[in-house]
Amino acid sequence: MGGKTANKAGYFDKLKGLLEEYRSVFIVSIDNVSSQQMHEVRHSLRGDGVVLMGKNTMVRRALKTFINDTPEYERLLPFVKGNVGFVFTNGELKDIRDKLLANRVAAPARAGAVAPVDVWIPAGNTGMEPGKTSFFQALGVPTKIARGTIEITTDLKLVEAGTKVGPSEATLLNMMNISPFTYGLGIEQVYDQGQAFPAEILDIGEEQLLGTLAKAITTIATISLAINFPTLPSVMHSVVNSYKNILAVAVETEISWPEIEDLKDRIANPEAYASAAPAAAAASGGAAAAAAEEEKKDESEEEDEEGFGGLFD
Numbered sequence: 001m002g003g004k005t006a007n008k009a010g011y012f013d014k015l016k017g018l019l020e021e022y023r024s025v026f027i028v029s030i031d032n033v034s035s036q037q038m039h040e041v042r043h044s045l046r047g048d049g050v051v052l053m054g055k056n057t058m059v060r061r062a063l064k065t066f067i068n069d070t071p072e073y074e075r076l077l078p079f080v081k082g083n084v085g086f087v088f089t090n091g092e093l094k095d096i097r098d099k100l101l102a103n104r105v106a107a108p109a110r111a112g113a114v115a116p117v118d119v120w121i122p123a124g125n126t127g128m129e130p131g132k133t134s135f136f137q138a139l140g141v142p143t144k145i146a147r148g149t150i151e152i153t154t155d156l157k158l159v160e161a162g163t164k165v166g167p168s169e170a171t172l173l174n175m176m177n178i179s180p181f182t183y184g185l186g187i188e189q190v191y192d193q194g195q196a197f198p199a200e201i202l203d204i205g206e207e208q209l210l211g212t213l214a215k216a217i218t219t220i221a222t223i224s225l226a227i228n229f230p231t232l233p234s235v236m237h238s239v240v241n242s243y244k245n246i247l248a249v250a251v252e253t254e255i256s257w258p259e260i261e262d263l264k265d266r267i268a269n270p271e272a273y274a275s276a277a278p279a280a281a282a283a284s285g286g287a288a289a290a291a292a293e294e295e296k297k298d299e300s301e302e303e304d305e306e307g308f309g310g311l312f313d
Helices: 001-019 036-045 058-067 071-079 093-102 129-140 169-174 199-205 206-227 232-252 258-268 270-312
Strands: 026-028 049-052 084-089 104-107 117-120 145-146 151-154 155-158 182-186 186-192 195-196
Touching: 001 049, 001 058, 001 084, 026 071, 026 093, 036 049, 036 093, 071 117, 071 169, 084 093, 084 206, 093 186, 117 169, 129 145, 129 151, 129 169, 155 169, 186 199, 199 232, 206 232, 232 258, 258 270
Parallel strands: none
Antiparallel strands: 026 084, 026 186, 049 084, 104 182, 117 155, 145 151, 186 195
């Protein structure tokens, strides 16, 4: 009895020490993961993280004792269920995630196992003798006899993801040497500095975040302008719109100030500004043409001088 209590206390101390030392925790599922795979995962994380296993009841009991001092640990409790373990790290979360998911091995289909993905039988020659045709027919696999062997004529979904593999399906897959499943660690949740979130969040890039933020700001500004309620994103639009209104009033009335005089003059005398623009363009073009002509003349004179110089020599 005393030994169990000592072991429990030791586990509690180890878990608390890891939670205090490392800012991030990966809660990982370890279904169908072999001891060799776990050894390879520990090896790949050496220097970057620590793997800790334990009974869920003990982990929950330990976390509940820590919650009084550190309430954010309560966010871990809902995910301590099933066959899970913990990976503690202070490293870059995306890099650690990739290391955890990299170690996967192919596995044959076993009767009664739940398929994590759809299992397809590819079209093509199986190399099996015609006597096994009835076996394919029983599973609804379309076949024909070609060159004395069984050939599957079209791709067929044999097992759908989330359903159990039947004995006949498992036998057929093993006969065809198809290992449709891969097993390894799966990431159930990520805990980082008091916040828990799915691992998919790690794939969100800076550009996506900035794009989402820009859309949110635009939405807030639009709503604020529609209900005439000023907010930080809408203030600039309100100022610009108000200035436009002031300009419109000034144009239609005698109200004036130095900056508005030019606008009023342009509205009152559009012909003058319309004719001034081509004249300015023509003047600019004429000056450029004159400069080009002058440059051409200088080059011609230089050539003439060189020619005479050669004659007198």
